[in-house]
Amino acid sequence: MRFDGWAPYVPVAERRAKAQKQLEKMRKKGLTVQPVQPAGRTIAASFWGKGWCDHMESFSDYANRLPRGRTYVRNGSVCHLEILPGKIQAIVSGSKLYNVAITITPLPEKKWHSVKRSCSGRIGSLIDLLRGKLESGVMEVVSHQRDGLFPEPGEMKFTCDCPDWAGMCKHVAAVLYGVGARLDHAPEMLFTLRGVNHEELVDVSAAVANVGKAGTSRRRIAATGLADVFGIDLADAGESVPEPPVVSVPRKSTKSAGRRKVAAALSFPDPLTGNDIIAWRSALGETQALFAARMGLTAASISQWETKGKGIIGMRDRTLTLLRSAWEQTRS
Numbered sequence: 001m002r003f004d005g006w007a008p009y010v011p012v013a014e015r016r017a018k019a020q021k022q023l024e025k026m027r028k029k030g031l032t033v034q035p036v037q038p039a040g041r042t043i044a045a046s047f048w049g050k051g052w053c054d055h056m057e058s059f060s061d062y063a064n065r066l067p068r069g070r071t072y073v074r075n076g077s078v079c080h081l082e083i084l085p086g087k088i089q090a091i092v093s094g095s096k097l098y099n100v101a102i103t104i105t106p107l108p109e110k111k112w113h114s115v116k117r118s119c120s121g122r123i124g125s126l127i128d129l130l131r132g133k134l135e136s137g138v139m140e141v142v143s144h145q146r147d148g149l150f151p152e153p154g155e156m157k158f159t160c161d162c163p164d165w166a167g168m169c170k171h172v173a174a175v176l177y178g179v180g181a182r183l184d185h186a187p188e189m190l191f192t193l194r195g196v197n198h199e200e201l202v203d204v205s206a207a208v209a210n211v212g213k214a215g216t217s218r219r220r221i222a223a224t225g226l227a228d229v230f231g232i233d234l235a236d237a238g239e240s241v242p243e244p245p246v247v248s249v250p251r252k253s254t255k256s257a258g259r260r261k262v263a264a265a266l267s268f269p270d271p272l273t274g275n276d277i278i279a280w281r282s283a284l285g286e287t288q289a290l291f292a293a294r295m296g297l298t299a300a301s302i303s304q305w306e307t308k309g310k311g312i313i314g315m316r317d318r319t320l321t322l323l324r325s326a327w328e329q330t331r332s
Helices: 012-028 047-057 066-074 109-119 126-131 136-142 170-185 188-194 204-212 218-228 254-265 274-284 288-295 299-306 317-331
Strands: 078-084 087-093 097-104 156-160
Touching: 012 078, 012 087, 012 097, 047 170, 066 170, 078 170, 078 188, 087 170, 097 170, 109 136, 126 288, 156 170, 170 188, 170 288, 188 299, 274 288, 274 299, 274 317, 288 299, 288 317
Parallel strands: none
Antiparallel strands: 078 087, 087 097, 097 156
8 A cells, every 4th residue: 555545556457457357256256247348448339328428428527537547447447337217236356356336317297207208109110219319309319418318427426435535436427328328339328327118109090000001910010020139028928929030130340240150150049147148139139129129029039148257147048049040140
């Protein structure tokens, strides 16, 4: 310990090795570790993830602390980040592991009603909502600095058990950026955090009418448009399981194409583990949200499965059937 009360500098590689040992002990005690692992230097790329980061950077009070947070999240120092209703819990690796908690006020009911009114009849697809594929007017409503879904500074409270006395230390800043990275893969977590139901933004009647024009029954829409996207089984007993949607994946590079060939050469994993899901999704070059849409499940389910790592995933026979069918389609 130095005379100024701060611990001596420890190289990043040494910190991460020490952190992994401590996290392994936490895993054995029951903690489901959810690290933040941005792809390269880009912390967030989606509408929701980038929108969150841009929103945080728009506040002048945060300007002098956020840059240190970017460095921390990029080098993998956010070892664990969990988004809950009204709260973010995280563990950040510094000279030791620090516990960070960010509490966020639920979105005021009046503001939520205003957002819903402004979006009424303009969002006809749950998948479009989660992908951020919205018309510019809707995007401006949900990402508005004062009246949108992202929290304002007065609605957030930070705590960290590091010795930094500042209201926002570099560990808190890293977690704020980590949330942006997490929203890239699980955008519905923003709605969970603000205590609102994202299904209420979707114009279900419009979605039913649009797909109905293509010859799809209202009963099928109820099952595939709502149940499958959100992982709810609405099928009647004895009803045949619908085929999962076929999503064409553009070839991004020779490297990604090679990964897909590796996935195609393997048989369906039995038993299925969290690492198998990660490898499958990575071979397709898809985010958790896109992969979930392909499977007809929620991004939250995919995220939960992936955190199991080597652990075996328990699931219903219906879900397993959907995954097996999707596996065969992605091999071709």
